Amino acid sequence: MDNSETKTTINVKGMTCGHCAQAVEEAALSVDGVSQATVDLGKGQATISGSGFDLDTVIQAISEAGYAASVGE
Template sequence: MKTETINIEGMSCDHCKQAVESALTNLDGVSTATVNLSEGHVDVDYDDNKVTFSHMKDAIEDQGYDVK
């Protein structure tokens, strides 16, 4: 299991938080995703044998947010 902190632009509310966390936890291999709105990032615990940073980046961007 690995942990990655991903910086995200464009999140400003609880809906943003829920959208990003849901998009990430729906990926096979992601066990937890915790958004910190004030810091503008998400901490993700994942199995790097099942999911890549690119998959996580795509899932975030599909929700309308930019990965820094």
């Protein structure tokens, strides 16, 4: 069983305002398994939580929304 809730922080470049943050959150939430997406505009990060989501798919969805997403420090 893989029901555990996971939380991952993604670096997102190119967000400049609340609209950008909302677009990134909506893109992340459109991915299966994502239950919550919280954007920190100041840090340029998005925190994604949920269970069983594919991180690559989340990154791709955010990229398709027009923002460069990556994982890692």
